[in-house]
Amino acid sequence: MKSTPLRIPLVCGRQILNDGSDGVGHSVDPATGEVIAVFARAGAAEVELAVAAARAAFDTGPWRKMRPFERARMLQRVGEIILARRDDIARLESQDSGKPLRDAYWEVDCAARFFEFYGGAVDKLHGNSIPLGPNWSDWTVKEPIGVSLHIIPWNYPFQLIARGVAPALAAGCAVIIKPSADTPCTAWEFVKACQEAGLPDGLVNLVNGRGSVAGDLLARHKGVDQITFTGSVETGERVMVAAASHAVPCNMELGGKSAQLLFADADLDRALPIVANGVFTHCGQVCNAGTRLLVEHAIHDEVVARLHERTKGMRLGAGLDDPDMGPLISKSHQASVERYYDVARQEGELLLGAETPSDPKLAGGAFVRPALVVGAGNRSRIAREEIFGPVLTVIPFRSAQEAVDMANDSPFGLVAGVHTTNISAALAAAEALRVGQVWINAFGVGLDVEFPFGGYKLSGFGREKGLEALAAYQQIKNVCIHHPMPPAPAGRPDGVVSAD
Ligand code: NAD
Numbered sequence: 001m002k003s004t005p006l007r008i009p010l011v012c013g014r015q016i017l018n019d020g021s022d023g024v025g026h027s028v029d030p031a032t033g034e035v036i037a038v039f040a041r042a043g044a045a046e047v048e049l050a051v052a053a054a055r056a057a058f059d060t061g062p063w064r065k066m067r068p069f070e071r072a073r074m075l076q077r078v079g080e081i082i083l084a085r086r087d088d089i090a091r092l093e094s095q096d097s098g099k100p101l102r103d104a105y106w107e108v109d110c111a112a113r114f115f116e117f118y119g120g121a122v123d124k125l126h127g128n129s130i131p132l133g134p135n136w137s138d139w140t141v142k143e144p145i146g147v148s149l150h151i152i153p154w155n156y157p158f159q160l161i162a163r164g165v166a167p168a169l170a171a172g173c174a175v176i177i178k179p180s181a182d183t184p185c186t187a188w189e190f191v192k193a194c195q196e197a198g199l200p201d202g203l204v205n206l207v208n209g210r211g212s213v214a215g216d217l218l219a220r221h222k223g224v225d226q227i228t229f230t231g232s233v234e235t236g237e238r239v240m241v242a243a244a245s246h247a248v249p250c251n252m253e254l255g256g257k258s259a260q261l262l263f264a265d266a267d268l269d270r271a272l273p274i275v276a277n278g279v280f281t282h283c284g285q286v287c288n289a290g291t292r293l294l295v296e297h298a299i300h301d302e303v304v305a306r307l308h309e310r311t312k313g314m315r316l317g318a319g320l321d322d323p324d325m326g327p328l329i330s331k332s333h334q335a336s337v338e339r340y341y342d343v344a345r346q347e348g349e350l351l352l353g354a355e356t357p358s359d360p361k362l363a364g365g366a367f368v369r370p371a372l373v374v375g376a377g378n379r380s381r382i383a384r385e386e387i388f389g390p391v392l393t394v395i396p397f398r399s400a401q402e403a404v405d406m407a408n409d410s411p412f413g414l415v416a417g418v419h420t421t422n423i424s425a426a427l428a429a430a431e432a433l434r435v436g437q438v439w440i441n442a443f444g445v446g447l448d449v450e451f452p453f454g455g456y457k458l459s460g461f462g463r464e465k466g467l468e469a470l471a472a473y474q475q476i477k478n479v480c481i482h483h484p485m486p487p488a489p490a491g492r493p494d495g496v497v498s499a500d
Helices: 044-059 068-084 086-097 101-119 157-171 185-196 211-220 233-244 268-284 297-312 331-347 400-408 423-432 467-473
Strands: 006-008 010-012 015-017 024-028 035-040 136-144 147-151 174-178 204-206 226-230 250-253 259-262 292-296 349-352 371-374 391-397 415-419 437-440 474-482
Touching: 006 185, 010 044, 015 044, 035 086, 044 147, 044 174, 044 204, 044 211, 068 086, 068 101, 068 157, 068 185, 086 101, 086 157, 086 185, 101 157, 147 157, 147 211, 157 174, 157 185, 157 226, 157 467, 174 185, 174 211, 185 204, 211 233, 226 233, 226 467, 233 250, 259 268, 259 400, 268 297, 268 391, 268 415, 292 297, 292 400, 297 349, 297 371, 297 391, 331 349, 331 371, 331 391, 391 400, 400 423, 415 423, 423 437, 467 474
Parallel strands: 006 035, 147 174, 147 226, 174 204, 226 250, 259 292, 259 415, 292 391, 371 391, 415 437
Antiparallel strands: 010 015, 010 204, 024 035, 136 474, 349 371
16 A cells, blocks of 8 residues: 655744745655655745744854753754664665665664764864964864755765764754755654754754755855755766855765775685675665776686676665665666666676566666676776766776776775785775775775765865864864063062052
């Protein structure tokens, strides 16, 4: 039996609006094609309301007047509420985005960790004192940047909202969240958790809608002081132009074509599952997916055979059934990924991926099989373009230098993996790789919120996660005082005025 679609409202301060001036949108379960939610789409009127609410919350609201430890407790409370609703949020996220349930649980746990981590940071955001010599005092104060806009993609919506919003709130900002029109559902759960934790009205606002309408209006709005954008390079470039139109800074978390370097001395039993998970998680729809496997020539054929064996039996299914791999986000994205299967055939050999899933239960969904490509060089389109699907291109190398050169020969620079038992070789590669994060004999640590994440080159700029993320949401004010000693009164050389 089909269930009634959820209704997702807009949240502009205290106002919860079930209608937006840009009509409604529908969110579809990508495993079935069934509509699971109807959401109000914001137009100009609701964008104005949301920005006004955020401005008022930042400029005159109680958030910045609270003592830091009180704000810290409230943020930590958001994390507790998220964990208390873990099952419901994970199920909704799995259905809305198509990802296997275990990945959706990971997202929810990660979101809660961001609130624990940045909640713990609120009362430690101090400035410095700077020595200028006698009779001068100088210090810096870290102040919140203002109204922070968070534009979110569809692949990890709940986790990515928390990744940006938790440090922004910790720094003292007010926020506006603009989710993707493909995955609007869990953003509303996020806002409800913030409201229940007692965050002041207007501090967290939700503006669903089309990127070209609501997203563009928000990014150009003079009431927005900073933008954190996560999404494609193409849209990121548009958002940068919008940000430049009113001279506000932005964080750009863009795409990737990350390399995994597999040396012949690696422990293959450990490395190959890491390589496979690194590319096939969430059907390859991960910005830092390790989509290029650079493998030492001597083990190339063995590695390809073992990956082939491992990959061909992967079980596809709806996210809620927790399969090895769920669907892509939409039928149109499926068509785009399948076009790359043709490119792979032209540029090399497509060992797996071409067969359309035959299970009738999958017929309504956007399913593709995982693909393995060999024989295409590092300069081929299949090895250079972000496909955002489950396509692993395997390329041999003959020396460590060649491996690093190929890894760096990419327009992107998000992350890289190095698999070897030679720690000197691993450290030399880590030093030479032009990426924001290097993994050695690993490719993710679980709930990795503590250390910085972000790209080189076309993968963007600015850093998310870790204490580094806070800098995007703060301005530094310097205060300087000149306080020369007054001349000593006559009779007392030390300047002390006596009482008698
Ligand atoms: P997208 O660029 O199509 O959309 C991202 C967001 O931008 C959506 O909310 C969309 O509505 C909005 N948008 C679209 N046009 C806009 C405009 N003119 N002005 C303002 N906002 C606009 O990206 P997507 O397809 O949702 O996500 C996939 C991309 O995201 C991939 O390239 C992936 O690598 C990237 N990504 C990067 C990271 C990271 O941390 N580096 C994480 C996840 C995803």
